[in-house]
Amino acid sequence: MGMYAALGKMEITHKLFDEMPERDVVSWNGLISSYAGHGSFDDAITVFKRMSKESNLKPDESTIVSTLSACSALKNLEVGEGIHRYVVVTEFEMSVKIGNALVDMFCKCGRIDEGRELFERSPVKDVVLWTAMMNGYVQFNRFDEALELFRCMQTDGIRPDNFVLVSLLKGCAQTGALEQGKWIHGYIDENRVTVDRVVGTALVDMYAKCGCIESALEVFYETKERDTASWTSLIYGLTMNGMSGRAMDLYYEMESVGVRLDDITFVAVLTACNHCGFVEEGRRVFYSMTKVHKIQPKAEHYSCLIDLLSRAGLLEEAEEVIDEMRNESDESLVPLYCSLLSAAHTFVRMGI
């Protein structure tokens, strides 16, 4: 079972699990943590619930941590709180890992202040705990508190690692805090922090969102490790800084170099087309999603295309595109009709 789980063959793993004559904590945990590890968070939680119902076994540390991580990812506060109660009631040994996972779960579910309470009560505060707490503040637009926490962390003698720096850079990008962002960049250089693809992307994004597109370009070209997200953040950044032509160049370069494109890349590229009114190119890009890249366009892609067509005055074509998505729910069609109508409205106002 372990072997299949490691290979990600979850169907076989689950089947073997069901066929087992007896199951101990280790086998339940094996199934839960491999589901969580492969991103099947729903399944992880389902199995956890089944374990509580069907067996008299008590979950161990690793089962609790895996399930909590699934709760974090799915923002499932109900199950997360249940586990918290279980830990309190049974006086389960609150290990560092469990404490960290609980704080992370509360923060991701938006219960920042509850997370902070647990954070304060935690006798051991490692860098993971500090990061989880800082992420919570950043995620919910409380960047000041994240910065304050960062200062406390340094006073406590904890060295910031990549995770901490990325979290802060994201906060800078969100709030346009260029000076803080530059300071972090300086810290990275001075302390020889490895600029991996995640740090690189966070820097590019921070500079672009703070309006320093030149610095964003510089970081991008200096960073050796680049992936889909790095390219996408620059494409989007160029667009937001009024350089959509250059964003398109980057997109063509990305294709020719052979970097994988994903759905977010296409949102960025279609947005670039929209900004400079490249109808022909936008159409081509949109249809290449399915034909070349085997990516199923989502509502946001249709939305970009419809917007592009409507603004160009091609209202009938835009309507045809909406008709193409008839199989979608009515709810998801609403924003599409909105862009169509708003474009139509503009034309009416202009007397066209």
Added chain:
DNA sequence: GTAGGGTTAG
């Protein structure tokens, strides 16, 4: 166990 990239309209 903790990090990065997401359209549009009003």
